[in-house]
Amino acid sequence: MSEIRYNRLKNKWVIISIERSRRPHDYPVSVYEESSDVSKCPFEYGNEDKTPPEIFAIRPDGSLPNTPGWKVRVVPNKYPALRIENSNLPESEGIYDKYGGFGAHEVIIETPEHFKHIQDFSIEEYKNMYFTFRERMRALYQDIRIKYVHIFKNHGKEAGKSLVHSHSQLIATPIIPTLPDTQINQSRIYFQEKERCLLCDEIKEEIKSYNRVVYENDLFIAYCPYASLYPFEVRIAPKYHSHDFSMIDENQLLKLSEISQVVIKKLHKALVNPPFNMILHTSPPIRDYPAKPLYYNGIDRFYHWFIEILPRITTLAGFELGTDIYINPTIPEDAAKFLREVI
Amino acid sequence: MSEIRYNRLKNKWVIISIERSRRPHDYPVSVYEESSDVSKCPFEYGNEDKTPPEIFAIRPDGSLPNTPGWKVRVVPNKYPALRIENSNLPESEGIYDKYGGFGAHEVIIETPEHFKHIQDFSIEEYKNMYFTFRERMRALYQDIRIKYVHIFKNHGKEAGKSLVHSHSQLIATPIIPTLPDTQINQSRIYFQEKERCLLCDEIKEEIKSYNRVVYENDLFIAYCPYASLYPFEVRIAPKYHSHDFSMIDENQLLKLSEISQVVIKKLHKALVNPPFNMILHTSPPIRDYPAKPLYYNGIDRFYHWFIEILPRITTLAGFELGTDIYINPTIPEDAAKFLREVI
Numbered sequence: 001m002s003e004i005r006y007n008r009l010k011n012k013w014v015i016i017s018i019e020r021s022r023r024p025h026d027y028p029v030s031v032y033e034e035s036s037d038v039s040k041c042p043f044e045y046g047n048e049d050k051t052p053p054e055i056f057a058i059r060p061d062g063s064l065p066n067t068p069g070w071k072v073r074v075v076p077n078k079y080p081a082l083r084i085e086n087s088n089l090p091e092s093e094g095i096y097d098k099y100g101g102f103g104a105h106e107v108i109i110e111t112p113e114h115f116k117h118i119q120d121f122s123i124e125e126y127k128n129m130y131f132t133f134r135e136r137m138r139a140l141y142q143d144i145r146i147k148y149v150h151i152f153k154n155h156g157k158e159a160g161k162s163l164v165h166s167h168s169q170l171i172a173t174p175i176i177p178t179l180p181d182t183q184i185n186q187s188r189i190y191f192q193e194k195e196r197c198l199l200c201d202e203i204k205e206e207i208k209s210y211n212r213v214v215y216e217n218d219l220f221i222a223y224c225p226y227a228s229l230y231p232f233e234v235r236i237a238p239k240y241h242s243h244d245f246s247m248i249d250e251n252q253l254l255k256l257s258e259i260s261q262v263v264i265k266k267l268h269k270a271l272v273n274p275p276f277n278m279i280l281h282t283s284p285p286i287r288d289y290p291a292k293p294l295y296y297n298g299i300d301r302f303y304h305w306f307i308e309i310l311p312r313i314t315t316l317a318g319f320e321l322g323t324d325i326y327i328n329p330t331i332p333e334d335a336a337k338f339l340r341e342v343i
Numbered sequence: 344m345s346e347i348r349y350n351r352l353k354n355k356w357v358i359i360s361i362e363r364s365r366r367p368h369d370y371p372v373s374v375y376e377e378s379s380d381v382s383k384c385p386f387e388y389g390n391e392d393k394t395p396p397e398i399f400a401i402r403p404d405g406s407l408p409n410t411p412g413w414k415v416r417v418v419p420n421k422y423p424a425l426r427i428e429n430s431n432l433p434e435s436e437g438i439y440d441k442y443g444g445f446g447a448h449e450v451i452i453e454t455p456e457h458f459k460h461i462q463d464f465s466i467e468e469y470k471n472m473y474f475t476f477r478e479r480m481r482a483l484y485q486d487i488r489i490k491y492v493h494i495f496k497n498h499g500k501e502a503g504k505s506l507v508h509s510h511s512q513l514i515a516t517p518i519i520p521t522l523p524d525t526q527i528n529q530s531r532i533y534f535q536e537k538e539r540c541l542l543c544d545e546i547k548e549e550i551k552s553y554n555r556v557v558y559e560n561d562l563f564i565a566y567c568p569y570a571s572l573y574p575f576e577v578r579i580a581p582k583y584h585s586h587d588f589s590m591i592d593e594n595q596l597l598k599l600s601e602i603s604q605v606v607i608k609k610l611h612k613a614l615v616n617p618p619f620n621m622i623l624h625t626s627p628p629i630r631d632y633p634a635k636p637l638y639y640n641g642i643d644r645f646y647h648w649f650i651e652i653l654p655r656i657t658t659l660a661g662f663e664l665g666t667d668i669y670i671n672p673t674i675p676e677d678a679a680k681f682l683r684e685v686i
C-alpha cells in the first residue's frame with residue numbers, strides 16, 4: 001500500500017510507491033519497450049485483456065468495452081502510484097506526517113496505432129485526446145476526496161516514457177500538489193494587488209511585444225515564457241480568461257487542437273524529435289467543501305489554465321536540484337524566433 | 344551577459360545563460376569528455392594554463408600558483424552562469440522582473456588524478472575538499488552583494504557531470520535561492536511553534552527508531568529521510584546544532600570526512616557506481632544588512648546545515664515536473680537497511 005509522506009523541511013510531498021517497490025538491483029530502471037514487440041504491446045487492438053478493464057473509451061462504431069474499435073481508451077495503470085481503495089486520511093508516524101495512498105492513476109491511450117506519435121496526430125486525434133482529458137476530469141471531480149487531477153504526457157525515454165505506444169497519464173491526488181498550489185497562490189497575490197489575472201496580463205504583454213510568440217489563432221496563443229525554466233519551453237494558453245480546463249467547449253477544443261498540432265510539429269522539426277513532457281495546469285474543482293483552502297475563494301477570477309511543453313534536452317543537475325533555480329542556456333526570445341520561423 | 348529572470352507564476356528564478364547560449368542544433372548537450380583524452384584535460388598537472396587563473400589552492404609543497412604541486416585547485420568556470428562583473432541590481436523588462444547576472448561560478452578540482460573518483464578518495468582527500476568549501480564560502484561571504492553560496496557535485500553523466508575529472512562547483516547568487524529559502528522558512532515556522540530546531544528533532548527521532556539510519560560517528564549521522572524525494576537518498580548532518588557549514592572546525596571536518604567516505608562507498612557498492620548529486624545546504628551569512636529578509640533573524644537557532652546525496656537512478660517525468668510531488672519507488676526504511684548492511 002502506497003503512502004504520501006510529507007517532507008517538512010522542503011515542504012514537499014512524496015509518494016512512497018510500494019506497488020513499484022524496487023531494490024538496488026532493480027536500478028537503473030529501463031523498461032522502454034522495443035518497437036518490434038508490437039504483438040506484446042498491451043495498447044494494441046486485440047490486446048485489451050492485457051490491461052485492467054477500461055474506464056472510458058471513444059467508440060464511434062458502438063463496439064463493446066474491452067474489444068477493438070476504440071479511438072481513445074482509458075484504463076487504470078497496472079502499477080498505480082495511488083489507488084482509490086487506499087485511505088485518504090492523514091496519519092502520524094513518530095514525529096512525521098503522511099496520508100494513505102488514496103487517489104487514481106489512469107493511462108489514456110490516445111491512438112490504437114503503435115507507431116503513431118503525437119507529432120503525427122491529426123486535428124481529430126488531438127481533439128479526441130483533449131476531449132478525453134476533459135471527460136475524465138469532470139468524472140473524477142465528482143469524488144469529493146479528490147482535490148486535484150494532474151494530466152501529463154511523457155514523450156521519449158529521457159522524459160520518463162516507459163512504453164513506446166503513445167499515451168498520457170492522469171494522477172488524481174487527495175492533496176493539492178505543491179506546484180499548482182504555488183501557481184494559484186502567486187496568481188491570487190497578483191490579483192489582490194491589481195484586480196487583474198496574472199496570465200491575462202502576461203498574454204497581453206506577449207501580444208504587444210510579440211518577441212516570444214510562437215503561434216496564435218483566434219482563441220489560443222503559444223509563447224516561450226519570459227523566464228522559461230527549460231530551453232524551448234512553450235506555453236499554450238487560452239486568450240480568453242478561464243480558470244478551469246474542464247469547462248472547455250467543442251469549438252475551444254478544436255482551436256486548442258489546431259495550435260497544439262502546429263506547436264508540436266515545430267518543436268519536432270526544430271529540435272529533431274526531442275523528448276518532452278506536456279503538462280496540463282488547471283484549477284482544482286470549486287466546491288462547497290471545508291477542506292478546500294480558504295484562499296482559493298474567487299479562483300475563477302484570478303487563475304488561468306494552460307498547457308506547457310518542456311523539452312528535456314538538458315540535464316537537471318546539482319544546481320537546479322539544490323536551489324530550485326534553473327539555468328536555461330537558450331534565450332526565450334531566440335527560441336521563439338526560431339520556432340516562429342520553422343514551417 | 345547573463346540575466347536572472349523571475350518566473351512570477353511559479354515563484355522561481357531562472358538564469359538565462361548567454362555565455363552558454365545554445366541554438367537548436369546544439370542540443371542534446373553531450374560534452375562528456377572521453378577518459379582517454381587525459382592530455383587534453385584542463386584539470387591535469389601541467390595543464391594549469393588551460394583554465395582561468397586559480398583563485399585558491401592547497402599546495403603543501405609551497406609551489407607557485409598555476410603550476411603543478413597542488414592537492415585541490417579552485418578556478419573560475421570557463422563558461423560561467425554568473426559573473427562578478429555583472430550588475431546585481433533589479434530591473435524591469437515590460438511587466439517582467441529580473442536581476443543582472445551578478446555572481447560567481449567556480450570549479451573546485453578535488454584531485455590532480457584524472458581517474459580518481461570520489462568513491463576512492465582517502466579521508467585526507469575528503470578533508471581537503473571540505474576545507475576548500477569552507478574557505479571559499481568564508482571568502483565569498485565578505486562580499487555583501489552575495490546572498491548565498493551553493494556548493495554541489497555532479498557525479499556521473501546522468502547527474503549532469505560534463506568533464507570526467509573529479510570536481511565540485513560553487514555558484515554564488517545575488518538572491519537567496521528558492522529551495523534554501525523554503526527550508527529556512529519551514530525551519531523557522533517549526534521553531535516558532537516548538538522552540539526547537541526541526542533537524543535536531545528529526546535526528547533525535549532517527550536515532551530513537553534507528554530504522555532509517557545508515558551510519559553514524561560521534562559527531563555526524565547519515566540517514567535516509569522519512570520522505571526522501573529520491574530512492575536511496577542519504578542525508579549527512581551534524582548531531583550537534585549548527586546553522587552554518589562555514590563555522591566547521593578541524594575535528595568536525597575530520598569526522599565529516601570519515602562519514603562521507605563510508606556513505607559514498609556504501610552507495611557505490613549497493614547501486615554499482617550510481618550517478619548522483621551531492622549538495623551542501625547551509626545558512627546564508629548573518630549580516631547587519633537591510634536586504635537580508637527580516638524573518639531570517641535568529642537563523643542560528645532554528646536552521647541546521649546538512650549534506651544530501653541524491654542518486655539519479657530514476658527519471659523525473661511529467662508528474663514530478665508538473666506537481667513538484669515526487670514518486671519514490673524504494674521505501675526509505677528498506678534503502679537504509681540495505682545500505683547499513685553493505686560493508
